[in-house]
Amino acid sequence: MKKKSEKESSSEVLGKLEGLGRDMLKEIDVGEAPTFECLLRSRGNILFDESLGYIKLGEKRETRTFLNVGQAKKFMQTVAVASKCKKFLKEDSHTSIRGLFYQLKFTLGDSVDEDLFSEQSESNPLVEDLEVALDVKREDLNLNTDRKGVVAGNLVLKDKFGGATDEIDCSKQGRSGWMIPSDVDNGMDFVSVDADYVLVVEKDALWQRLNEDKFWKKENCVLITPKGQSSRGCRRLIRRLADKKLPVYCFTDCDAWGWYIYWAIKTGSMNLAYLGSDIATPEARFIGVTMRDIVDYDFLGKLTIKTKDVDLKRAEEMLTYPWITAHKEWVEELKTVLATKKKIEQDALQGPRLSFVGEYVREKLEKKNFLP
């Protein structure tokens, strides 16, 4: 997939949608069956690009044609989804993929006893097909996803939405921070970013801890929590901040799940492989918590907890990913977890005193004590 510009303006996306329709009309005009082509999104076509450092789709393509009896319905449905998205863009209104489904759930007519769509599981993959075929994100099609993730720091944005323009200063959001929207591209502009780095903290509780300490002000960083696994919007914001040449550091629990959250931010994930470079931040580094910390910080030895089966399973799974096993430090971490069956939560760093969390992060950054 080619590298995208920072954002697609809605007129560009409109042009792409109309282009898709016009190409089909041309085929019909010359007496050919209309077709729809896009990259395959199945596991067989997902690969890790070593030189670029993220997970993306390969080159395998599928073509849908209307005159194939097995594909006719899906073809019609694809066009219906595209046409509906065009309408949202024209009206400048947004909805969710569930909202889209309800807009398309109607019967095909009096003489046909069949619905255009009967379940959302039919329309969801077609949205992804369109994203891939047009090389846009669903946010560009005015389809929102759930918001998740919070940010604080010296970051000012301009948000054009619902006919108004607001300036958002992420340093003046008090105890709650600014909630990252599902779309941080369309109608969102960076006014100023005055920070030295980005710190991504897995857990909301630790984010609140560091926010209360005004860690981001003292350290001059942008403080983000994805609140667990990161949403599309959150990953995209991290990518955009990295594009501003800010280093990105991740701070998660010391268990396979926490590390998986880090790797999803760094290399992207298989489910979202088609977004590739848009949501991956290969420059990200990991500051902790690591198994090595148990040795380096005496008190942590007593604060470990037993792993659960899911932790061990996830660790074993991660040991099968070539992009992780390429780093011997990570292999060692994962193997230590499997051998000791222990893990540590970020929260344990509050053991000696609440403010120790900040001291820990500072020390790691000073010593450049990172994992790749």
Added chain:
Amino acid sequence: MGGEMMEEEKEPEKEVNGSEIFKEFKEYSVVEFFKKNRQMLGFAGKVRSLTTIIHEYCTNALDATEEAHILPEIMVKVEELPDEHVKVTIQDNGPGIPPSHLGKAMGMMLAGTKFHRYMQQRGQQGIGGAGCTLFSQITTGKPTRMRSGLGDGKVYECDMKIDVKNNQPVITNQVEFMGNFRGLRVEAEFAEVKYDKSEHGVYEYLKRTAMANPHAQITLIEPTGEKHVFQRASEKIPEKPAEIQPHPLGITTGDLVDMAHRTDSRKLSSFLTNTFSRMSSAKVEELAKLVPTVNFEKHPRDLKWPEAEAVVNSVKTLKWIAPPTDALRPIGPDQIDKALKNILAPEFVSVSERRPKVFRGGIPFMVEAAIAYGGNSGRARSDEGRGGDIIRYANRVPLMFDGGSCAITEAVKNIDWKRYDIRDFDKEPVTVFANFVSVHVPYTGTGKQAITMEEEIVGEIRYAIMEVARDMQVYLRGKVREMDKETKKKIIMRYVKELSADLADLAGTGAPADIEKKLVDMIETKYEKIEGEAEEAVDEVKEVEENEKEE
């Protein structure tokens, strides 16, 4: 029980000493316990109670004929009597029960032959026949009429009740006469039961039993007088299940205490090596090291509950050789195929062939799955169509209740049926058949109607069903391929109008009517070219599945 006694005290302020409270404390017999807790026997709800009664008699008949190597013929008759009483008559052609043993078998709780054996059999509670005798007695006050013939020219008949205080059979009206009858015939009257034709009822139970036992001929006469015969589909009598030693990993604390107290061994260590499979003296030594508080030289009878618990817990931490899998007795693909064709007359059947697997680190099990499409497959729906049906078995016994909490139901739910061209499972004529085969079936409760949703079990069942679903899909695609050209054309035509309108909107140009006319012309002239895409689509599904396995 102590609590109940307390309530009888009328003066709460006065302190009462313990001996006074327990003055009226009495030991309850096993029979009285079950009388008060009859739902444990499956006698909860009117329809369920009747199904349980038929189940108990039927499994006895099937197990007995199997053991005697006889092709079973079972006749069940249900009659409705006044006052909402129901009379059940069931007769088999089995080996019969000698008069001297009939009392123990049908008039004494927990005295069956199966209770203490460790093998893969249908019934395992050992409360079956006698439980029904008791249920009849407590709901109608009447005895159960028994007739037994060993095939030696003599026939024995009697009335049976249970002395509930002492758990002893009470036999009256005994007669013995000359005759050629061989087998067992039971006539019993019940109240608080109801006959209906729901999916939990007797008809469905017997139909499913016939599907898992193609060597049996089962006849049902309904209260209306209507007669159903589930014909024998195979002359092959299942092999007798082998009795095997239990594997240490399948054992519970209760089992261990129970077995220790019944053994002939004189030391705990020799009891363990003699009783359990894969338990060598070296293993016992390893165990002894893990639980130093337990004296392995003492008499097994002296094994206390906490000690047994410690042993069972330590057993789980050791590595064991898996138990032999040859004690598993599947129905067999040919037999299932014959049975489903016989009962459902479907358009298509596929049966899985899978190897045994293990769960909980060492208990072998095997899943037999089959799928039937069309004909009488699926269940009748209220709107006259047919919908997907799941029929569950554990060691060929139909599981009729608690479907929602069963691993088999869960596995079916976890399958993306669209992938196999079943657009809506609840609206297609499909029967999914799954038999869980194991010496140790992990039921969810005392009712023994659902298999626990352990990951290894659900996963294996799911794969077995996916295997047969794939075959069904090839068949269904074949049907599409063979559709005449007219039908194909009609299908595509359905979508032309909507597509034309959307396409004009999307492109922002062109008139829908114009686009529609061009598409219709194209379909009219080109539809003959569409061929061969069915195989491609099946390959696509295979690829998706393979990717999923890699996950």
